[in-house]
Amino acid sequence: MPRALSQLLRQAGSSQVLINRLLPVCGSIRSAQNELRWLDERAQGVALNCSNRRSHGSLLEEFVTRRAQHEPLQYILGSEYFGELEIKCRPGVLIPRQETASAVSHLASLLAGPGLLPPRLRIVDFCTGTGCIPLLLHHELSSQVDNNRTELELYGIDISPSAIDLAQENKRLQLDSRARDVAPGHQSLERMRFELADLFRDGDISSHSEMDVLISNPPYISPADFETKTEKSVRDFEPTLALVPTKTDARGVVTGDEFYPRLLHVAQQCGARIVLMEVGDGAQAERVCQLAISQEVWDVIEVWKDEPSASCGNEQESASTPDARRIRVKGRGKARSVFAVRGEGRGWVGLA
Template structure:
């Protein structure tokens, strides 16, 4: 990364010392100005909420300056802006962020929005229980952003929508619950009541899956013939230890939780990579729950290829047309660039590659 010139720092300092503080991490004046504006507005909003005063007293102004200086210094040493501001927009939601829980990404927001559109267009609301009983399961939920945005996008079409989210990290579950309350109070989620539930769980625990089937697979006292869960989503840890140390950005390595990005040691996968271990379990869960739609986020196009191949092998022999697999890029609604392929051959099948950008998710659809 090239060094910034002294003249650039001088120009920034002439505008504001805070601008110069932000410059090393922002790398240019336009980005630094934007971030300074956001931090200033955050400070004003925070101090106004704390003091409850509309007019700024000298004491309040001094406190604002001190807080602004402290936050700019934190950002200047590389702390992610979302941790500095304490939140990140995600669709129409405002997601609280804090150290120890992964920050929501815009690429994740893109595939969640794309999935919601597919669920709305391809769910037969005339079938028994169709609109009333759409069930969403979010595994490795993190901040809760995926499940909450799906609820926000689907709740009008599916009045009795339910979202369940699980994570092995208690800090993530606590934050997800706070985001549920926060967005409900802001009027961004309507009538969630008990339709959204976030709980601690280890998805590798056989007892957890058995309990999920036992409680979710029954309807009116009888075993449900259809899927236990309609939509299964997950953004699991998917980066190798080597990839985390060499390929991730410095701010990610230094400040975001490694455990949310790098899978813990698990039993070896036959002919597989350790960073793919979660997908083996997720595909097992998908088969047991008979979910109609599933989306698993991945790290790149090569990992997407591997996960797609796992899915094809998992459902081999089920029947032609029963299970369809697609790979989604960062922006699945965009047209691919000229150099970006729109399909690839995997296990003798032509698998669609939709959108533009990096490989981002694997989509699996089971016919009803």
């Protein structure tokens, strides 16, 4: 991706000034130089397509100012990579994170393994945001599973109209980037649906009363952690609705855990055989595992770390929960998600 700075920037001799403005937010000269290249490239691209005839120079000035005020680079550049997919981003919708992509890819690799999948695999992603999770899962699964034997059906649900609009745009971009009708899974991508709904309202999600796989990266940060531990660029620019639960627990407090009992309840009700939920840290992972254990329906419960695929021969049992022997910990990095399987789902992911 690195490119030479544009002629305009070199002629103006202004690159050092702009690098200096980016330095506080970027932390190092190398990173400021890289970001300036990307902002410059973006300014050139927008200037070429701009119907309101803004100049490259004024666009670059605006982008550097926004970035110097800690706006995430992805909102200014307009996209972020999620696995192999370039996902469109814009303010108002959470920027997809690499750790989420690693868990999704790991799940895809398990589902695409030697296990036998059912003729129809229905996957729902609650709290879908940009739609990155179902889009990546579809991208990885449709190229690896036999599309004639397993029909993929994917849904993304979100309460935010901006998220659903963007998820639909991202689906359209993926469709446009594929060779029409020839690419494997083209039809299942066309069938993918993004729906505006509140996870907590039974009526909103009643059309998903039968599902096979439930995935979610829900809001999971407590208000206290949001104020004290979240980066400024996240706090000031990413939507709080995506980060901090708006629900309270039974005591009227927001702990950050509010979505998990509901997600596990919905998973049980809709017959999901596999559930994968992102969590914030090891302590939250243990609390979510306890909730899953208390349902008494899951045969296998695992905690996946940031890089769950780096787990070969490295699996361990969770040390500090009372039911430690029932929980396997996989991978390298921080605890990142809780994965649970039951019934025939074990066969789908090679755990039979």
